[in-house]
Amino acid sequence: MPANTPQEAMAEGSTSPRPPLRLLLLNPNTSQQATALMLAVARRVAPPGVSVAACNLPDGEALITEPDSLARAALGVADHAPKLLRGGCDGLIVAGFGDPGLQPLQHAFGQAVTGLGEAGIRAAAEGGRRYAIVTVTRQLHHSLVQAAHLHAPPQLLAGVRYTRGRPQDLVNSPQALSDALLEACDAAVRLDGAESIVIGGGPLAAAADSLSARLSVRVVNPVSAAVRLACARLGASA
Incomplete structure (x- = not known):
């Protein structure tokens, strides 16, 4: 399947008389494996009456790990996403935790656009919880902190923790x-006092679900959080 061809996935059991709402995940990297993983998560979360599809940017990096590639991804999203939004989808998720290109898109299209980082951070901080971001991309620290301060009260950020080892x-x-x-x-909970954790990355979504059973605090899967927020903005419950 071409990298920029939406992979359609109809939510089961729709009882709505209207056509399904169409939600699209736009992966700002070129990894079709990551896109398929995120789409599978989105399908499990999407409510009846919501049709889900996913696609990659046609050009870029297989994994966004440093500021220059994040900036290039923002340009790619800015070029590609408006065509998708005008082409018939009701809502679009920028499916990279760095939310490349999100703010200009939201300025132009409003509630039709949701960010993976935006949704994950909001969900982790819900109820005034002190939360941590845990991810693999140490070089993106500045953008992660910026996003945390943009989408939740700064005082709720317990910290950002990174894995050891090469991200790829x-x-x-x-x-x-x-x-x-x-x-x-574990370090975020023990040393930073985190009461919840958001796993910072779409390609990490499957790991986020497996960690929930191994930790004593809430673990937020950012893909699930983004689908729920996007559906709420479209007037559908998830």
């Missing part, structure tokens, strides 16, 4: 990724 190596090894994230999450 971890993403390519689910067990190593899960173990590395668990170690970083």
